[in-house]
Amino acid sequence: MPRTRTSSSTELLVELRRDDPLPLHSQLERELRDAIRSCRLPDDTVMPSSRALADQLGLSRGVVVEAYEQLVAEGYLSSRPGGATRVCAKATEPSPAAAAPPSPATPEVRIDFGYGRPDVTQFPRQVWLRSIRRVLNEAPSDRLSYLDNRGALELREALASYLNRVRGTAARADQIVICNGFAQALRLVAHVVRASGGTRLAVEDPGQLDAIDAATASGLTPVPIPVDESGIVIEALERSNADAVVLTPAHHFPTGAVLSAERRAALVAWANAHDSLVLEDDYDAEYRYDREPIGAVQGLAPERVIYAGSASKTLAPGLRLGWLIVPNRLVDAIATAKQATDRGSASLEQLAFADFLSRGEFDHHLRRMRPIYRARRDALLAALRRDLPALRPVGASAGLHVIAWLPSGVDEAAVLERAAAAGVRLYGLRQYHSARQKAPGGLLFGYGAVTEAEIDEGIRLVAEAMDGERPGAPQAQAGQSALRVEAAAG
Amino acid sequence: MPRTRTSSSTELLVELRRDDPLPLHSQLERELRDAIRSCRLPDDTVMPSSRALADQLGLSRGVVVEAYEQLVAEGYLSSRPGGATRVCAKATEPSPAAAAPPSPATPEVRIDFGYGRPDVTQFPRQVWLRSIRRVLNEAPSDRLSYLDNRGALELREALASYLNRVRGTAARADQIVICNGFAQALRLVAHVVRASGGTRLAVEDPGQLDAIDAATASGLTPVPIPVDESGIVIEALERSNADAVVLTPAHHFPTGAVLSAERRAALVAWANAHDSLVLEDDYDAEYRYDREPIGAVQGLAPERVIYAGSASKTLAPGLRLGWLIVPNRLVDAIATAKQATDRGSASLEQLAFADFLSRGEFDHHLRRMRPIYRARRDALLAALRRDLPALRPVGASAGLHVIAWLPSGVDEAAVLERAAAAGVRLYGLRQYHSARQKAPGGLLFGYGAVTEAEIDEGIRLVAEAMDGERPGAPQAQAGQSALRVEAAAG
Numbered sequence: 001m002p003r004t005r006t007s008s009s010t011e012l013l014v015e016l017r018r019d020d021p022l023p024l025h026s027q028l029e030r031e032l033r034d035a036i037r038s039c040r041l042p043d044d045t046v047m048p049s050s051r052a053l054a055d056q057l058g059l060s061r062g063v064v065v066e067a068y069e070q071l072v073a074e075g076y077l078s079s080r081p082g083g084a085t086r087v088c089a090k091a092t093e094p095s096p097a098a099a100a101p102p103s104p105a106t107p108e109v110r111i112d113f114g115y116g117r118p119d120v121t122q123f124p125r126q127v128w129l130r131s132i133r134r135v136l137n138e139a140p141s142d143r144l145s146y147l148d149n150r151g152a153l154e155l156r157e158a159l160a161s162y163l164n165r166v167r168g169t170a171a172r173a174d175q176i177v178i179c180n181g182f183a184q185a186l187r188l189v190a191h192v193v194r195a196s197g198g199t200r201l202a203v204e205d206p207g208q209l210d211a212i213d214a215a216t217a218s219g220l221t222p223v224p225i226p227v228d229e230s231g232i233v234i235e236a237l238e239r240s241n242a243d244a245v246v247l248t249p250a251h252h253f254p255t256g257a258v259l260s261a262e263r264r265a266a267l268v269a270w271a272n273a274h275d276s277l278v279l280e281d282d283y284d285a286e287y288r289y290d291r292e293p294i295g296a297v298q299g300l301a302p303e304r305v306i307y308a309g310s311a312s313k314t315l316a317p318g319l320r321l322g323w324l325i326v327p328n329r330l331v332d333a334i335a336t337a338k339q340a341t342d343r344g345s346a347s348l349e350q351l352a353f354a355d356f357l358s359r360g361e362f363d364h365h366l367r368r369m370r371p372i373y374r375a376r377r378d379a380l381l382a383a384l385r386r387d388l389p390a391l392r393p394v395g396a397s398a399g400l401h402v403i404a405w406l407p408s409g410v411d412e413a414a415v416l417e418r419a420a421a422a423g424v425r426l427y428g429l430r431q432y433h434s435a436r437q438k439a440p441g442g443l444l445f446g447y448g449a450v451t452e453a454e455i456d457e458g459i460r461l462v463a464e465a466m467d468g469e470r471p472g473a474p475q476a477q478a479g480q481s482a483l484r485v486e487a488a489a490g
Numbered sequence: 491m492p493r494t495r496t497s498s499s500t501e502l503l504v505e506l507r508r509d510d511p512l513p514l515h516s517q518l519e520r521e522l523r524d525a526i527r528s529c530r531l532p533d534d535t536v537m538p539s540s541r542a543l544a545d546q547l548g549l550s551r552g553v554v555v556e557a558y559e560q561l562v563a564e565g566y567l568s569s570r571p572g573g574a575t576r577v578c579a580k581a582t583e584p585s586p587a588a589a590a591p592p593s594p595a596t597p598e599v600r601i602d603f604g605y606g607r608p609d610v611t612q613f614p615r616q617v618w619l620r621s622i623r624r625v626l627n628e629a630p631s632d633r634l635s636y637l638d639n640r641g642a643l644e645l646r647e648a649l650a651s652y653l654n655r656v657r658g659t660a661a662r663a664d665q666i667v668i669c670n671g672f673a674q675a676l677r678l679v680a681h682v683v684r685a686s687g688g689t690r691l692a693v694e695d696p697g698q699l700d701a702i703d704a705a706t707a708s709g710l711t712p713v714p715i716p717v718d719e720s721g722i723v724i725e726a727l728e729r730s731n732a733d734a735v736v737l738t739p740a741h742h743f744p745t746g747a748v749l750s751a752e753r754r755a756a757l758v759a760w761a762n763a764h765d766s767l768v769l770e771d772d773y774d775a776e777y778r779y780d781r782e783p784i785g786a787v788q789g790l791a792p793e794r795v796i797y798a799g800s801a802s803k804t805l806a807p808g809l810r811l812g813w814l815i816v817p818n819r820l821v822d823a824i825a826t827a828k829q830a831t832d833r834g835s836a837s838l839e840q841l842a843f844a845d846f847l848s849r850g851e852f853d854h855h856l857r858r859m860r861p862i863y864r865a866r867r868d869a870l871l872a873a874l875r876r877d878l879p880a881l882r883p884v885g886a887s888a889g890l891h892v893i894a895w896l897p898s899g900v901d902e903a904a905v906l907e908r909a910a911a912a913g914v915r916l917y918g919l920r921q922y923h924s925a926r927q928k929a930p931g932g933l934l935f936g937y938g939a940v941t942e943a944e945i946d947e948g949i950r951l952v953a954e955a956m957d958g959e960r961p962g963a964p965q966a967q968a969g970q971s972a973l974r975v976e977a978a979a980g
Contacts, residue, residue, distance in 0.1 A: 030655070145610050165520070184831065317635050319837075343674075346811075348839065349836050
């Protein structure tokens with residue numbers, strides 16, 4: 001019985017093609033494996049003899065013997081000397097039905113004011129290709145192997161020169177560690193703070209959520225420190241008993257505040273007095289539209305500050321290129337942590353960026369992008385003034401986003417929901433506060449990846465969606481909503 | 491007094507060049523910053539008035555005002571309305587003297603039998619460049635932004651097709667997670683095992699040290715499981731009470747054993763019975779020289795096995811490309827852990843590899859490399875037979891390394907030391923055992939990155955260095971050492 005069943009099953013399942021580039025024995029193995037996995041050949045089925053199957057399929061017997069031996073070695077078949085070859089499917093399990101989790105249904109997004117994405121359609125593909133080509137034509141072979149645990153020397157040298165020139169840092173190539181963007185930088189620093197006995201990581205409030213996640217993942221307690229229009233409040237930091245602080249001095253995320261000169265000095269004094277560490281997240285300082293950007297705090301105190309930057313906002317997040325300038329005493333710890341995590345970042349990308357930087361292509365790209373983003377910022381502010389005059393935009397003329405506080409009494413969640421229903425994705429500010437319920441409502445508009453026309457239309461759609469956003473408000477009031485009426489204080 | 495000093499100091503330090511692409515005010519800022527950092531302008535020095543400095547330097551006053559304002563904002567200078575501008579160096583600290591840690595002095599290495607490195611001089615640079623060019627010319631812009639947390643779909647599809655065909659896996663694209671090589675894969679899996687309540691990670695003994703490091707870093711206890719000539723000993727695994735096991739079934743590292751068919755079935759039965767997880771490290775299975783490689787265990791039990799592979803041994807470690815095939819129930823956890831760690835791997839590299847794979851270039855590269863590595867393996871075994879007949883090489887004809895046990899009584903450390911003195915770097919096997927002191931001595935010869943001529947010379951140099959390796963042995967015995975004499979049992 002089993003023999004008969006097997007034979008017919010085998011005939012059914014085995015389909016070999018002479019024009020397939022795969023050798024015949026491999027094709028046979030594949031077909032038999034699939035049949036066993038899918039239970040078309042059930043457990044303990046006796047297989048036909050190699051001679052019989054070879055005859056049936058018009059193959060030389062050697063091909064079948066080879067396939068059987070392979071499948072015995074892999075555990076799909078079993079054979080005993082002198083005995084029959086049998087399916088050994090106890091070990092296998094049926095393949096589950098293909099079950100890609102369905103993506104959750106969301107209303108169509110026509111315009112997305114998402115934050116943190118540059119305009120990747122402007123990525124200088126041909127110039128980048130030239131850099132890659134030079135690297136592939138010229139780089140010594142060892143650059144394709146494992147690199148120094150700090151990253152490619154070429155890139156560290158190019159970055160030291162660029163950052164010292166443009167960001168006022170005090171960096172040497174041997175103090176720089178290359179990593180996969182700021183997310184990884186944060187993890188590495190949190191790990192090293194914890195490993196050296198630290199327990200508390202101060203974070204800006206409001207501030208980026210990544211810092212809180214990284215603290216928690218490393219076993220540190222995140223300590224929220226308030227931020228006002230001059231940046232992080234140093235008096236609160238002094239009372240925090242924190243071992244380190246993560247902050248965004250050049251352009252606070254999300255409020256856009258710039259850390260004042262007094263507070264910069266006080267920050268360094270705090271770090272000196274408490275032997276504490278500062279992680280300076282210089283995430284979008286290349287984009288300042290009204291004046292030269294404020295230089296990095298790292299330049300004031302290179303032994304207290306770890307400086308972090310990335311190419312995610314300036315070139316493309318997909319490059320996954322980030323960098324840290326690390327005080328001498330911590331370079332080994334950070335580089336070792338990076339090494340343990342993933343053995344370093346992709347080397348061709350590092351070398352291409354080194355070439356791109358040292359040829360001035362990065363400066364050129366930034367000079368090209370600044371007026372584009374500035375025009376979008378201007379378009380956004382103009383549209384807000386025109387269509388949503390009750391909003392109060394704040395922050396320096398910089399970066400890739402604007403925030404605006406909502407008038408009191410306007411519910412942030414309701415605004416986001418109405419905008420979404422109109423096809424416009426907006427982002428609220430409450431999520432960035434430690435006390436979300438008590439936090440003032442506000443909106444975050446990223447303009448990095450939307451055109452001026454989209455900005456204009458998006459804000460108009462939001463304004464229309466807001467008309468009558470107060471439940472029960474009479475529609476007859478000329479469609480005026482709380483957001484359409486200019487605030488008395490505005 | 492200060493005024494005079496300042497003025498002369500300023501004259502000394504400021505060097506502006508009209509042909510410098512940097513604007514004059516930026517040059518002035520840079521020079522003043524450097525002077526303050528280096529204490530050439532000490533703390534509290536009164537700066538010359540903007541008018542005086544402008545006259546002195548032949549600049550318009552606006553340039554100096556702009557530079558002063560910038561440096562005040564950055565915290566290097568302070569000014570009060572109506573008062574003088576002063577150096578504010580309390581916050582700064584003197585830059586430490588450039589202090590690159592000197593690399594430790596080691597004897598010159600002429601020939602390095604290092605393990606784990608492919609021959610990167612054979613990297614197909616022009617073919618890779620073609621793939622990169624196609625990607626840069628054709629990929630949609632969103633591929634340059636943040637990707638799906640599992641990695642680029644193009645690559646996951648190409649890998650599923652390749653691995654199912656060549657490695658006998660049962661993979662769908664939506665089960666694959668792209669990461670930065672095996673080191674990161676190990677960290678991600680250890681993290682997820684721990685996060686789901688696991689406490690014990692079984693590792694092969696002898697085995698790779700990375701698995702022990704990853705276990706420890708994630709808070710898991712590594713549990714060594716012995717390996718014999720049929721691979722990991724499943725009876726010991728059954729007694730281990732482990733939540734997961736990391737192993738190298740196709741070609742055990744370092745001994746070269748292949749997991750037998752019986753043990754493959756027993757491994758899967760163990761995982762099913764204990765609801766445990768298997769991490770299959772398929773690190774060099776593409777290189778099998780005497781027969782087709784054994785298919786992946788993952789194909790037998792796709793809901794129990796996480797399969798891990800990388801391009802580090804087949805193409806180049808510098809690509810930092812690795813992949814995991816993950817059981818359905820764990821895909822989200824692994825992808826989320828990868829996302830939190832570094833927001834994904836470099837996208838251009840992923841897309842280029844997808845192109846390279848789907849055009850058959852990867853198969854072509856492997857077909858080209860196999861005879862090269864096989865010839866090196868043959869050269870190594872021949873040289874060992876000729877010059878060091880007392881060594882006992884073991885393991886399948888596969889991979890990029892050979893191990894050989896030392897005759898009892900020969901000290902591993904002494905052999906490594908003598909070889910190093912002769913300019914040949916060898917690697918011992920004791921380090922891969924949990925009980926290093928009791929472990930048998932042995933040598934690991936990587937042949938991926940040495941030519942046949944280097945292999946021949948390297949082994950000859952080692953043999954010469956070993957002559958008289960037994961302290962006090964009479965030199966007169968025709969230079970015969972314990973390694974030169976063929977073992978009685980060999």
